[in-house]
Amino acid sequence: MTVPLFDTATPLAGLRETILARIAEVVERGQFVLGPEVRAFEAELAAYLGAAYAVGVANGTDALTIAARALGVKAGDDVVVPSFTFYATAEAMASLGARPVFCDVDPQTRNITAETVRAALTPRTTAVVAVDLFGLPAPVSEIRQLGVPVIEDAAQAIGAWQGDRRAGTLGDVATFSFYPSKNLGAFGDGGAVVTDDAEIAERVSALRFHGSRDKQTFEMVGYNSRLDELQAAILRVLLPELDGWCDGRRAAADAYREAGLAEYVSLPQPPEGARPAWHLYVVTHPEPDRLLGALREAGVQARSYYRTPLHRQQAMLEFAPADLELPATEWLAATNLALPISPVLGQAQAAEVVAAIAAA
Numbered sequence: 001m002t003v004p005l006f007d008t009a010t011p012l013a014g015l016r017e018t019i020l021a022r023i024a025e026v027v028e029r030g031q032f033v034l035g036p037e038v039r040a041f042e043a044e045l046a047a048y049l050g051a052a053y054a055v056g057v058a059n060g061t062d063a064l065t066i067a068a069r070a071l072g073v074k075a076g077d078d079v080v081v082p083s084f085t086f087y088a089t090a091e092a093m094a095s096l097g098a099r100p101v102f103c104d105v106d107p108q109t110r111n112i113t114a115e116t117v118r119a120a121l122t123p124r125t126t127a128v129v130a131v132d133l134f135g136l137p138a139p140v141s142e143i144r145q146l147g148v149p150v151i152e153d154a155a156q157a158i159g160a161w162q163g164d165r166r167a168g169t170l171g172d173v174a175t176f177s178f179y180p181s182k183n184l185g186a187f188g189d190g191g192a193v194v195t196d197d198a199e200i201a202e203r204v205s206a207l208r209f210h211g212s213r214d215k216q217t218f219e220m221v222g223y224n225s226r227l228d229e230l231q232a233a234i235l236r237v238l239l240p241e242l243d244g245w246c247d248g249r250r251a252a253a254d255a256y257r258e259a260g261l262a263e264y265v266s267l268p269q270p271p272e273g274a275r276p277a278w279h280l281y282v283v284t285h286p287e288p289d290r291l292l293g294a295l296r297e298a299g300v301q302a303r304s305y306y307r308t309p310l311h312r313q314q315a316m317l318e319f320a321p322a323d324l325e326l327p328a329t330e331w332l333a334a335t336n337l338a339l340p341i342s343p344v345l346g347q348a349q350a351a352e353v354v355a356a357i358a359a360a
């Protein structure tokens with residue numbers, strides 16, 4: 001492969017010594033769960049985002065489950081979710097006994113909108129999960145005006161801006177994943193819940209430790225879901241690099257445009273006033289498989305995402321009426337392909353990808 005889909009290794013190369021030193025410190029200290037590294041990372045993440053509270057959890061899926069619980073979502077509730085997203089977005093709601101109600105997305109931004117959410121609201125809707133898909137912020141303020149609390153699934157959008165606010169500060173509560181391939185990736189699993197609401201933050205802190213505030217008395221049935229000290233120590237080294245990496249991703253997206261990519265495929269359209277984090281650079285074409293084949297031949301790694309949207313996944317069929325039609329979702333599922341993107345994808349590589357597509 002001359003151009004990989006992700007390049008997580010190159011940006012880390014210069015940080016190797018620092019990361020190893022921080023890992024050694026944690027090992028020497030001998031405190032591996034809920035210690036000083038997690039506390040410091042939570043404070044640094046909240047400050048980076050401009051949010052009041054950040055609480056570390058074990059992964060981005062638990063972050064969604066726990067955020068929804070803290071917001072009051074319970075068994076029997078309806079929660080509006082996109083169908084064109086990673087499975088965990090809906091799975092986390094179903095794991096609470098809530099019913100995921102699938103809504104469509106905007107074909108240009110690939111995100112849910114106030115209109116698509118409105119069409120899916122029921123008298124039992126208690127929350128909406130707005131995913132900032134591929135690193136493009138969802139129109140959370142408009143959706144909030146519908147009067148239902150919004151959980152912002154910002155797993156793919158850390159480092160993105162909408163106007164003067166960071167992705168992850170747009171809803172009532174937001175969730176992040178630090179899975180290794182995400183824009184801020186740990187060396188294993190990790191996640192966080194972020195909010196400005198002190199009560200939600202308190203409940204999240206209790207829920208991640210078995211529903212207990214003092215580790216002696218148990219007020220709720222909770223979870224064992226902590227970010228661990230080693231991951232927090234590593235994330236503290238990476239967080240100060242994140243804005244630079246996002247600039248690199250935006251430069252890569254610019255390089256694709258400058259290399260003439262729009263002549264051959266439809267480009268993603270960020271919403272007005274957004275600075276995307278470009279977790280993935282996803283274009284559309286009527287024949288994605290033919291392009292994928294040609295790219296593979298040329299040594300370029302690419303793939304389609306979410307080919308089977310969630311409302312057609314076996315585990316979700318009980319929640320999705322058989323006649324549910326989500327035309328933009330179906331169209332995106334059938335036509336999308338993700339091209340390589342990373343903080344270090346330069347003009348030469350972008351030109352190579354565009355040349356391979358042009359030849360096909």
Ligand SMILES: *Cc1c(COP(=O)(O)O)cnc(C)c1O
Pocket residue numbers: 059060061062085086088089131153155156176177178179189190191
């Ligand atoms: C990655 C991801 C998650 C889940 O995160 P994990 O840390 O893998 O549990 C949830 N939602 C979206 C949109 C994601 O991309």
